[in-house]
Amino acid sequence: MSPPARLRIVGGAVHDPANGIDGDSRDICIEDGRIVADLPAGAPTLDARGMVVMPGGVDIHSHFASSSCNHARRLIPDEHAADPVPAPKLADGEPLARSGTGGSVPSTFTTGYRYAGLGYTTAFDAAVAPLTARHSHSELDDTPCVDGGIFVLMGNDEYLLRQVETGERDRARDYAAWLLRATGGYAVKIVNPGGVEAWKTGQRNVSSIDDQVSGRAVTPRAILETLTDAANALHLPHPVHIHCNNLGVAGNSATTLASMEAIAGRRAHFTHLQFHAYGGGGGEPWSSAAAKVMFGSAVTITADAPVEYLLYKSSGRRWTNIDIELETGCGIVPLTYKDKAAVSALQWAVGLELFLLSQDPWRVVLSTDHPNGGSFLAYPALIQLLMDRSVRDEQLKRVNPKLLAGSALADGLAREYTLNEIAIITRAGPARLLGLRTKGHLGVGADADVTIYSRDPDLATMFSTPRYVIKGGALIVVEGYLRRAPAGRRLRVAPGYDDALLPDLRRHFERYSTVAFDNYPVADLPGEPVATA
Numbered sequence: 001m002s003p004p005a006r007l008r009i010v011g012g013a014v015h016d017p018a019n020g021i022d023g024d025s026r027d028i029c030i031e032d033g034r035i036v037a038d039l040p041a042g043a044p045t046l047d048a049r050g051m052v053v054m055p056g057g058v059d060i061h062s063h064f065a066s067s068s069c070n071h072a073r074r075l076i077p078d079e080h081a082a083d084p085v086p087a088p089k090l091a092d093g094e095p096l097a098r099s100g101t102g103g104s105v106p107s108t109f110t111t112g113y114r115y116a117g118l119g120y121t122t123a124f125d126a127a128v129a130p131l132t133a134r135h136s137h138s139e140l141d142d143t144p145c146v147d148g149g150i151f152v153l154m155g156n157d158e159y160l161l162r163q164v165e166t167g168e169r170d171r172a173r174d175y176a177a178w179l180l181r182a183t184g185g186y187a188v189k190i191v192n193p194g195g196v197e198a199w200k201t202g203q204r205n206v207s208s209i210d211d212q213v214s215g216r217a218v219t220p221r222a223i224l225e226t227l228t229d230a231a232n233a234l235h236l237p238h239p240v241h242i243h244c245n246n247l248g249v250a251g252n253s254a255t256t257l258a259s260m261e262a263i264a265g266r267r268a269h270f271t272h273l274q275f276h277a278y279g280g281g282g283g284e285p286w287s288s289a290a291a292k293v294m295f296g297s298a299v300t301i302t303a304d305a306p307v308e309y310l311l312y313k314s315s316g317r318r319w320t321n322i323d324i325e326l327e328t329g330c331g332i333v334p335l336t337y338k339d340k341a342a343v344s345a346l347q348w349a350v351g352l353e354l355f356l357l358s359q360d361p362w363r364v365v366l367s368t369d370h371p372n373g374g375s376f377l378a379y380p381a382l383i384q385l386l387m388d389r390s391v392r393d394e395q396l397k398r399v400n401p402k403l404l405a406g407s408a409l410a411d412g413l414a415r416e417y418t419l420n421e422i423a424i425i426t427r428a429g430p431a432r433l434l435g436l437r438t439k440g441h442l443g444v445g446a447d448a449d450v451t452i453y454s455r456d457p458d459l460a461t462m463f464s465t466p467r468y469v470i471k472g473g474a475l476i477v478v479e480g481y482l483r484r485a486p487a488g489r490r491l492r493v494a495p496g497y498d499d500a501l502l503p504d505l506r507r508h509f510e511r512y513s514t515v516a517f518d519n520y521p522v523a524d525l526p527g528e529p530v531a532t533a
């Protein structure tokens with residue numbers, strides 16, 4: 001049974017903030033996988049009267065398709081046994097669905113099914129070591145229902161650091177372009193610039209953006225500047241995606257602000273700010289200087305290897321730490337966020353404050369950094385906290401009041417997000433920040449990715465069980481059940497670069513890499529790259 005090429009979604013309350021539509025009752029028309037202005041009479045219809053219609057969700061920052069996720073899956077076999085996932089029963093004629101495991105880091109097919117079940121149709125893995133990109137693409141091939149891509153780690157890359165060290169910033173830009181092409185990446189990711197290289201050489205970490213990295217003439221500041229300028233000069237759809245130095249360290253708001261000042265006036269994306277916005281330090285207690293973090297179990301997975309060492313030391317949990325030759329590192333520690341624990345409560349409060357105090361919803365994005373701050377399955381509960389003050393106040397009572405002293409939350413923030421603001425932080429905003437012109441909205445020409453919710457006074461229920469989900473024009477969730485699981489499209493870029501780079505880069509590989517230069521690039525990726533302007 002092939003899905004109808006045409007569909008008219010009739011009479012839903014449409015929330016499409018990118019096109020200025022705020023709950024108006026109107027029809028959305030779909031033909032051949034795209035939104036169109038109208039359809040002839042007699043086209044198939046879907047009655048959405050009384051329901052809420054939004055573009056498909058866009059997860060800008062998640063970890064679900066990488067070799068580090070595979071390490072995490074190995075590290076938590078107990079979670080697999082606790083959450084077995086039978087294969088969904090798809091519509092007749094659909095390819096065989098797969099069983100899998102859930103928990104904090106679900107298996108590939110289950111990840112796709114669960115994103116679809118939440119009404120999400122696009123997701124990015126936010127940290128892939130270039131050397132392991134081939135693995136990520138294989139996992140994306142096995143993650144149905146979502147269009148996806150990868151952010152490529154570059155902030156501790158040996159060849160890049162050499163160019164920074166010798167002031168060869170043009171060559172650094174060409175290398176970034178070559179690496180994005182070679183890996184089929186979508187964006188440049190920086191994690192703890194210089195700090196992971198310092199960790200690998202025994203320096204432990206850097207502590208400010210002007211520290212030297214491993215005694216070399218290279219600093220986090222220079223790495224930030226070089227890669228920010230490279231991403232902008234290459235006209236990438238998404239600017240450099242930055243995880244700052246000093247994650248989780250008391251007083252780190254100073255480092256975060258210094259990083260922002262270092263590249264002031266230039267386009268950049270700072271991620272998981274609630275881990276980088278702590279006051280205090282120098283003997284002062286920690287305090288919130290600004291929630292995506294939910295209480296419960298999570299797994300921290302990051303290229304920020306030195307941070308994972310600290311988490312392991314403070315939590316005593318099992319852990320693993322992996323050096324990736326010439327490129328980056330990785331650490332993994334399972335964690336449980338407890339509402340009475342100081343750090344968990346602080347992160348929760350900072351996250352909520354960032355959302356409730358932010359004047360402009362287009363500049364904040366809902367993400368749990370899955371599975372770092374909790375599973376993406378927590379999004380409905382987080383949406384409820386933002387939209388329903390009474391539920392939020394109940395949750396606040398669970399948190400140790402001493403920990404909330406000084407927080408704006410303790411004074412009772414009255415703000416409640418509207419449906420349109422939720423549509424911004426979960427769809428329109430992330431799509432715009434990613435430079436995805438056909439995602440996150442329902443205007444003519446957009447991809448026909450649509451989520452339709454039945455209204456429910458319990459907002460967590462409403463957002464966790466969409467009534468219908470449409471992916472690329474195909475109805476994949478019907479009456480709350482997954483019925484189809486089409487392969488997603490790959491989102492990647494292929495910027496140009498000066499070939500003069502190649503002889504030097506080949507020499508570098510021949511000298512230092514265990515992988516031959518000619519075998520390094522990922523080959524035969526599906527689909528066309530997203531255009532760089």
Ligand SMILES: [Zn+2]
Nearest residue numbers: 061126369372
């Ligand atoms: Zn992350």
